[in-house]
Amino acid sequence: MSTQNGHADPRIDLDLIAEMIAPGSRVLDVGCGDGDLLALLQSKRNVDGRGVELSQEGVNASVTRGLAVVQGDADTDLADYPDDAFDYVILSQTIQATRNPKEVLRALKRIGRRVVVSLPNFGNWRVRLQLLFNGRMPETRSLGHSWYDTPNIHLCTLLDFADLCDDLGLDIEDAVILTGERAWRISNPGPLANLFASEAVFLLSRRN
Amino acid sequence: MNTIEKAGRPEGAGGPHSTEFEEAGIRVRRALATFGPDEPLALDCGVKLSPFTISYETYGELNAAKSNVVLICHALTGDQYAASTQPLTGKPGWWPHMVGPGRPIDTNRFFVICQNVIGGCMGTTGPRDTDPATGRPYGLNFPVITIADMVRAQAMLLDKLGIGEIFCVIGGSMGGMQVLQWASAYSERVFSAIPIATAARHSAQNIAFHEVGRQAIMADPEWKQGAYLAHGTNPAKGLAVARMAAHITYLSEAALHRKFGRNLQDRDSITYGFDADFQIESYLRHQGSTFVDRFDANSYLYITRAMDYFDLAADFGGVLANAFRGTKSRFCVVSFTSDWLFPTSDNRQIVHALNAVAAKVSFVEIKTDKGHDAFLLDEPEMFSTLRGFIDSAARARGIGA
Incomplete structure (x- = not known):
């Protein structure tokens, strides 16, 4: 899925995610695409990694690289996994392409002790201005599709996402926003982050 | 070594x-x-x-x-x-x-x-x-x-x-x-x-196909309740039919169509008989007849049964x-x-x-x-x-x- 959302390469969010993962942990990457993040995590963080990918091309490419990846759908196939199966479950640039983001996030919380989510921010000022002045659905670097053929069917702003996490009993342990090529660590997304971030990476943990 | x-x-x-x-x-x-x-x-x-x-x-x-x-x-x-x-x-x-x-x-x-x-x-x-x-x-x-x-x-x-x-x-x-x-x-x-x-x-469907094959073997009079070696006979016809039926399940409609279609075998028109008019018939008969040279009919019964029982x-x-x-x-x-x-x-x-x-x-x-x-x-x-x-x-x- 991450290969299909028109995201410009190289993906800075992959490095940011890698920094959030403790070395040697068990990781499930949901929507792993060609396995770029899993390969990075294996080489840099020595993780025991698995992947789920919707497109068969992505799966076959990942397995050819020696990664443990299965074809599957985040919306339907996460139910198979047992509770606490992984130290981290990663949803990288995928949540906005799922049919039921809330249920997916709920499943991730059940499967992984920690959840890492990276997503584009629909609250970014460029998006807001495009809609305000052009009166058309915005297309940006992180959202490079026309409204009718976009896989991104559930876009949200960082504030929206923070609300959903709160709703599901997930605490934001760490968050990094991207503005252009620069990354900023924040504690919680506020109105300014929501205005300037083009995308963000969240490290989430279950609320005690 | x-x-x-x-x-x-x-x-x-x-x-x-x-x-x-x-x-x-x-x-x-x-x-x-x-x-x-x-x-x-x-x-x-x-x-x-x-x-x-x-x-x-x-x-x-x-x-x-x-x-x-x-x-x-x-x-x-x-x-x-x-x-x-x-x-x-x-x-x-x-x-x-x-x-x-x-x-x-x-x-x-x-x-x-x-x-x-x-x-x-x-x-x-x-x-x-x-x-x-x-x-x-x-x-x-x-x-x-x-x-x-x-x-x-x-x-x-x-x-x-x-x-x-x-x-x-x-x-x-x-x-x-x-x-x-x-x-x-x-x-x-x-x-x-x-x-x-x-x-x-x-699956039930696969057990069904195996049963067809086994019945083909057992229907061959030369099978002799499995004692064909003692009788000096060979249920080759039954085993060949079993193989032909099974072979169809190993292929796909698309592959059969691509390879054979409705092409006729060494003839320009249908013969209004039961010869192998179609290439697919000739192909299956060949598959059946070569198989019996290398395989034992009872082994076929036993091994298909082993698969059926697998759960x-x-x-x-x-x-x-x-x-x-x-x-x-x-x-x-x-x-x-x-x-x-x-x-x-x-x-x-x-x-x-x-x-x-x-x-x-x-x-x-x-x-x-x-x-x-x-x-x-x-x-x-x-x-x-x-x-x-x-x-x-x-x-x-x-x-x-």
């Missing part, structure tokens, strides 16, 4: 019934292992089969750490000649694209073993061998065997060869069932497992995941888009069960119109993905290139 000699090869692992030769860059060893009265095979049906023999082949060399063993499990009508010339037919081995120097199962790197299954007819004890109780061929007195029995016998041979761990167990169709059985019953011995185009239980979850309260609980093996499940005998959905059930125990599993579905038989054919995407899986497993196991 020197490595085995050094490792101390027990009796029966080589000896007088073993020949060695080089073929197509592969060091081939063809051998027969005998299991005497003190080493019976305890079958699921309660019978202790003894004595029995296992006919097998090895390719390549066992390394000093004995860590490079690849076990190939053959399909229903396969045999131990995976990568060397089949002595009866004179044809090349049945998995030439997969096994050999530089192939995904690289015989320069791995020590490959392929055994004829118990109940088979290529040298391993089966219904056409002599029943020591009567001095006559077993025929229908041969005990009914299961996939688990086949695997148990294979494990006994590996024990005899002094081999503990298998680096990789691989097979398609019925071979894939054996792979699943290995991974479940001997998980501590299996480092990696590649079940291809298979299922954790034989891995049944021993685990109906929960397939429990068959793999605690597994540390890595899995790569492979299916084919046009396989309707062991469709992707059957293979996906295996993947779901493995996910449910958080096993290290990969799952690829290969796009092809060649049907179930695709696992035997030249499918570059299958080879590239399996090469990736095997190489990565070999790195993890510390097996050099």
Whole structure:
């Protein structure tokens, strides 16, 4: 899925995610695409990694690289996994392409002790201005599709996402926003982050 | 083979019934292992089969750490000649694209073993061998065997060869069932497992097709209640029909249409008779008639029955995941888009069960119109993905290139 959302390469969010993962942990990457993040995590963080990918091309490419990846759908196939199966479950640039983001996030919380989510921010000022002045659905670097053929069917702003996490009993342990090529660590997304971030990476943990 | 000699090869692992030769860059060893009265095979049906023999082949060399063993499990009508010339037919081995120097199962790197299954007819004890109780061929007195029995016998041979761990167990169709059985019953011995185009239980439709084949054999008057060897007859017609019916299930409508369509065989128009007017008829008849030269009708009955009985979850309260609980093996499940005998959905059930125990599993579905038989054919995407899986497993196991 991450290969299909028109995201410009190289993906800075992959490095940011890698920094959030403790070395040697068990990781499930949901929507792993060609396995770029899993390969990075294996080489840099020595993780025991698995992947789920919707497109068969992505799966076959990942397995050819020696990664443990299965074809599957985040919306339907996460139910198979047992509770606490992984130290981290990663949803990288995928949540906005799922049919039921809330249920997916709920499943991730059940499967992984920690959840890492990276997503584009629909609250970014460029998006807001495009809609305000052009009166058309915005297309940006992180959202490079026309409204009718976009896989991104559930876009949200960082504030929206923070609300959903709160709703599901997930605490934001760490968050990094991207503005252009620069990354900023924040504690919680506020109105300014929501205005300037083009995308963000969240490290989430279950609320005690 | 020197490595085995050094490792101390027990009796029966080589000896007088073993020949060695080089073929197509592969060091081939063809051998027969005998299991005497003190080493019976305890079958699921309660019978202790003894004595029995296992006919097998090895390719390549066992390394000093004995860590490079690849076990190939053959399909229903396969045999131990995976990568060397089949002595009866004179044809090349049945998995030439997969096994050999530089192939995904690289015989320069791995020590490959392929055994004829118990109940088979290529040298391993089966219904056409002599029943020591009567001095006559077993025929229908041969005990009914299961996939688990086949695997148990294979494990006994590996024990005899002094081999503990298998680096990789691989097979398609019925071979894939054996792979699943290995991974479940001997998980501590299996480092990696590649079940291809298979299922954790034989479907009703597949049992139905097998029953058609068995009834064709039994309807042949020369079958003689299975005692055709004693009567000097041969149920070749029944076995050929069984093969023809089964062969259709190995292909796909698209492949049949591409290869044959409605093309006529050596004629310009239909003959208003029951000759093989169509190329597909002629092709199937050929498949049937060549098959009977190399296969035993009773073996066909017994081995199809073993597949029918296979239901891995049944021993685990109906929960397939429990068959793999605690597994540390890595899995790569492979299916084919046009396989309707062991469709992707059957293979996906295996993947779901493995996910449910958080096993290290990969799952690829290969796009092809060649049907179930695709696992035997030249499918570059299958080879590239399996090469990736095997190489990565070999790195993890510390097996050099």
